[in-house]
Amino acid sequence: MSAITSDMLLQSLANAITLGSLYALVAIGYTMVYGILRLINFAHGEIFMMSMYFAFYFVTAAMLPWYLAFLFAIACTGILGIIIERAAYRPLREAPRISLLISSIGVSYLLQNLAVVLFSGIQKQFPPVAMFQDVITIANVRIQKLSIYVPLITAVLVIVLLYLVNKTKIGMAMRASSKDFETSRLMGINVNRVIAVTFCIGSVLAAVGAIMWGLKYPKIEPYVGTLPGLKCFIAAVIGGIGNIKGAVIGALLLGFIEIFIVLFFPALSGYKDAFAFVALIVILLVRPSGLVGEKIANKV
Amino acid sequence: MSKESKSPYLPATTQKHKGLSRTLSIVVLAAFAVFLYMANSGKILGSYELRIIRLCGVYAIAALSMNLVNGFTGQFSLGQAGFMAIGAYVTSLFIIPTAQKTAMYYVEPIAPWVESLQAPFIVALIIGGLVAALAAFLIGFPVLRLRGDYLAIATLGFSEIIRIFITNMIPITNGSLGLKNIPDTANVWWTTIAVAIVVIFMLRLMKTSYGRSFKAIRDDDVAAEAMGISLFRHKMLSFVIGGFLAGISGGLLASVVGAITPIYFRFTLAYEILLIVVLGGQGSITGSVVGACILTVAREWLRFMDNGFSIGPLTVPPIAGMRMLVFSILLMIIILFYRRGLFGSNEFSWAGLLRVIKSIPQGIKRLFTRKAKAEGGGS
Numbered sequence: 001m002s003a004i005t006s007d008m009l010l011q012s013l014a015n016a017i018t019l020g021s022l023y024a025l026v027a028i029g030y031t032m033v034y035g036i037l038r039l040i041n042f043a044h045g046e047i048f049m050m051s052m053y054f055a056f057y058f059v060t061a062a063m064l065p066w067y068l069a070f071l072f073a074i075a076c077t078g079i080l081g082i083i084i085e086r087a088a089y090r091p092l093r094e095a096p097r098i099s100l101l102i103s104s105i106g107v108s109y110l111l112q113n114l115a116v117v118l119f120s121g122i123q124k125q126f127p128p129v130a131m132f133q134d135v136i137t138i139a140n141v142r143i144q145k146l147s148i149y150v151p152l153i154t155a156v157l158v159i160v161l162l163y164l165v166n167k168t169k170i171g172m173a174m175r176a177s178s179k180d181f182e183t184s185r186l187m188g189i190n191v192n193r194v195i196a197v198t199f200c201i202g203s204v205l206a207a208v209g210a211i212m213w214g215l216k217y218p219k220i221e222p223y224v225g226t227l228p229g230l231k232c233f234i235a236a237v238i239g240g241i242g243n244i245k246g247a248v249i250g251a252l253l254l255g256f257i258e259i260f261i262v263l264f265f266p267a268l269s270g271y272k273d274a275f276a277f278v279a280l281i282v283i284l285l286v287r288p289s290g291l292v293g294e295k296i297a298n299k300v
Numbered sequence: 301m302s303k304e305s306k307s308p309y310l311p312a313t314t315q316k317h318k319g320l321s322r323t324l325s326i327v328v329l330a331a332f333a334v335f336l337y338m339a340n341s342g343k344i345l346g347s348y349e350l351r352i353i354r355l356c357g358v359y360a361i362a363a364l365s366m367n368l369v370n371g372f373t374g375q376f377s378l379g380q381a382g383f384m385a386i387g388a389y390v391t392s393l394f395i396i397p398t399a400q401k402t403a404m405y406y407v408e409p410i411a412p413w414v415e416s417l418q419a420p421f422i423v424a425l426i427i428g429g430l431v432a433a434l435a436a437f438l439i440g441f442p443v444l445r446l447r448g449d450y451l452a453i454a455t456l457g458f459s460e461i462i463r464i465f466i467t468n469m470i471p472i473t474n475g476s477l478g479l480k481n482i483p484d485t486a487n488v489w490w491t492t493i494a495v496a497i498v499v500i501f502m503l504r505l506m507k508t509s510y511g512r513s514f515k516a517i518r519d520d521d522v523a524a525e526a527m528g529i530s531l532f533r534h535k536m537l538s539f540v541i542g543g544f545l546a547g548i549s550g551g552l553l554a555s556v557v558g559a560i561t562p563i564y565f566r567f568t569l570a571y572e573i574l575l576i577v578v579l580g581g582q583g584s585i586t587g588s589v590v591g592a593c594i595l596t597v598a599r600e601w602l603r604f605m606d607n608g609f610s611i612g613p614l615t616v617p618p619i620a621g622m623r624m625l626v627f628s629i630l631l632m633i634i635i636l637f638y639r640r641g642l643f644g645s646n647e648f649s650w651a652g653l654l655r656v657i658k659s660i661p662q663g664i665k666r667l668f669t670r671k672a673k674a675e676g677g678g679s
């Protein structure tokens with residue numbers, strides 16, 4: 001607890017917002033899928049991991065400039081999301097929910113092993129982009145430019161997404177499907193298409209998050225997505241699963257918890273990854289519907 | 301199966317079958333024991349094959365532990381990897397000779413009380429199981445109030461917390477370097493007899509009122525509660541027994557593999573055990589044992605794929621990890637198309653085997669007629 005200066009506080013604040021924004025992008029994917037299918041998509045963390053590899057190879061192997069490479073990587077990840085839904089979740093639409101969960105664990109396992117075969121298990125370095133990684137100094141606080149861009153990009157994407165969900169026709173179909181799957185189908189909504197679009201959007205956001213994650217923590221290996229994936233799911237639960245704004249709030253909160261507990265109690269830094277799980281247990285026991293979620297009786 | 305055959309109302313033929321199947325079982329078990337004896341004395345199998353058989357046993361117990369909680373009690377828990385880690389570390393700390401322990405901890409010196417721990421393997425194994433059961437008991441209080449996928453994520457979370465603690469408690473666990481030189485005590489006999497004891501225990505348990513209550517909770521927890529079954533107590537009992545069994549399997553695992561690190565017990569291990577349970581059939585004891593054997597053997601058998609192979613004109617170059625990819629694709633096929641697994645929720649019986657064998661010709665015939673019908677429809 002010795003001497004935490006205001007500079008350190010500001011520094012941590014910047015870090016927390018950056019981390020929280022990254023979590024938010026991935027958490028949205030979880031919350032949207034859960035909203036419609038009532039499925040924890042365990043493979044979401046692996047989608048995150050794959051998009052880092054896509055970006056890596058578009059830059060290093062295809063020699064594309066970084067903006068094109070990232071764009072292609074994001075597109076590929078969107079397509080990957082649709083393929084996964086089509087191949088692993090659609091055949092189980094009438095099956096019990098737990099089968100769907102098992103299938104998503106199977107997909108996660110498959111993608112990890114696929115990554116080992118395609119990209120090898122050797123750790124790779126995410127290609128640096130100077131524009132994001134330059135360090136600037138504002139009032140004694142040294143931060144990467146990334147710390148400014150990440151929250152901005154996240155904010156823009158969330159606003160676009162909220163517009164999409166609340167104001168467009170496909171968004172209306174999504175909301176209807178998440179309220180009542182069967183009835184929406186009876187009302188003539190093409191539920192399969194809605195679900196495909198949901199997976200696509202979730203994967204695209206995860207890809208944006210993954211690329212920025214890679215710029216901040218430039219180390220890729222086939223298991224890199226699992227832990228961030230689970231943490232982002234927890235963020236979605238903290239906020240109230242099924243609720244996009246909730247996911248963003250939960251993710252920011254989780255970012256703050258992780259950064260500030262380590263700041264105030266440096267001895268706990270080794271246990272950093274456990275905080276999220278403790279937060280999950282606490283929120284499930286105290287307020288199972290999440291911070292902004294509606295009460296749903298059958299959740300717990 | 302045998303529950304029904306005890307009934308006096310069944311026709312005499314079933315009673316006769318019972319005698320026959322008992323004889324068959326004894327013959328097969330005796331043959332297996334002879335095989336194990338020969339194998340263990342190094343006459344037919346090398347140490348590599350023996351290691352596979354031992355691993356089959358370890359995974360069978362782990363799968364049974366998960367099946368008890370997931371398949372029989374219907375509580376989707378993914379915490380087994382954490383309990384196995386506890387069992388593995390506790391057992392190892394009791395059986396590694398003191399001198400080797402002292403030499404191993406060079407990042408931070410070993411805690412004196414850990415250094416002095418010593419016990420025979422069987423005692424160490426049981427202590428490992430008990431500590432894991434205690435952990436399950438403590439975790440169960442908050443977690444078992446949750447249901448379905450929330451329970452899954454919370455137990456997975458706790459198993460990760462256990463792993464993080466093991467990584468950070470360096471004076472006790474040697475941190476991320478893990479433990480080495482674990483004595484190779486758990487030979488084929490140890491693992492096989494352990495599996496046998498666990499299987500018999502599970503079969504007996506399922507016939508007690510506790511076992512029936514577990515199943516009642518799985519099938520309909522509201523109805524079960526209305527019938528006066530205490531949901532929490534039974535869920536907790538199942539969870540604690542599951543934790544104990546996972547701890548035992550972890551202890552055996554440590555002795556079989558000889559060296560453990562925290563990385564060994566991450567999510568992937570829980571996924572693998574879950575896939576064994578799914579392959580064998582959720583709620584089937586024999587299913588879990590058979591599933592564990594199939595998966596363990598298949599994973600080794602597929603090893604040739606890592607060295608490159610050719611199918612007709614197609615040549616696949618050697619790629620590390622190829623076998624795990626093929627393996628996970630096979631698992632996905634099972635998950636998607638054979639959701640009930642090999643046994644569903646049934647147990648193995650000779651009559652059942654006979655039925656399966658008898659139905660094979662018919663199945664093949666049906667396969668062809670369906671194909672013909674499909675072709676007819678297409679043209």
